[in-house]
Amino acid sequence: MNYGNLSIGFIGAGRVSVTLGRCFYEKKLPVSGYFSKTYEHAAEAGDFTHSRAFRTVEELAGNSDIIFITVPDGEIYNIYKDLKKCDIRNKILCHCSGAMSVKVFEDIESTGAYGFSVHPAYAFGDKWNSYKELGSAFFTVEGNREKMPVITGILDIFGNPYQVITAENKYKYHASLTMASNCVAALYNIAENLLGDCGFSDETAQSVLNPLFLNNAKNICRIGCKNALTGAVDRNDITTVREHLSVLDDDRLAVYRLLSGELIKIAKQKYPDRDYSDLENLLGS
Secondary structure, eight states: OOGGGOOEEEEOOSHHHHHHHHHHHHTTOOEEEEEOSSHHHHHHHHHHTTOOEESSHHHHHHTOSEEEEOSOHHHHHHHHHHHHTSOOTTOEEEEOOSSOOGGGSTTGGGGTOEEEEEEEEOOOOOTTTGGGTGGGOEEEEEEOTTTHHHHHHHHHHHTOOEEEOOGGGHHHHHHHHHHHTHHHHHHHHHHHHHHHHTTOOHHHHHHHHHHHHHHHHHHHHHHHHHHHOOSHHHHTOHHHHHHHHHHOOHHHHHHHHHHHHHHHHHHHHHOTTSOOHHHHHHHTO
């Protein structure tokens, strides 16, 4: 199939849609344009992607073969209801939610359209520059089997790695991404607060933690969790772990116990002949 003949439109003119639209343009895939509740935002996005702005959803739908709904999760269904009032026969509708599946496109078969979720595992930053780094993002795709080759074919043109997943796994998939991103921010915040308890200023705490955090992240990405593991649990250092437990309050203690139990699972893979039972008993894991 010649994907260059399929025009791609966007509802929403935020970071995700502008980034994707510019990437489509760079790969010579036709972008029809943008609709946004704020016309000026759609016009800016259109200029940036060498496309145009539409004043109505119906106008965008009439000029697009593939429609990306790039709005907050809570607004996707309402946009879909607006699209159902248009002629969307044979159109491909894509939302970019990491958590929601195509089930949000309720009774889409009756419209003659085809539904997909297309999610880049990527933290979008600057609206006008994120497209330069999107090439490193992993995409997941879920949706209509018949038209799946259209979406995967576009991703093949992008050159990004991707995997097709099921609707049933969307929330577990999204929980995984949250663990590796937002939850890490929560852990870092706990670490900063502990140093604050020790008299460190915010600036000094970051000077202590940033190199440790970044080097550990690089090692995990480079050699995997098992080989990157260091510290008291890795050494089976019961004395140090016991002292850690003695200085943490209830909430921090619960987090420490839970994560240390997970670290023991990794350590057992690394050292299958080492006995961690005393440490497990100490942690209650």
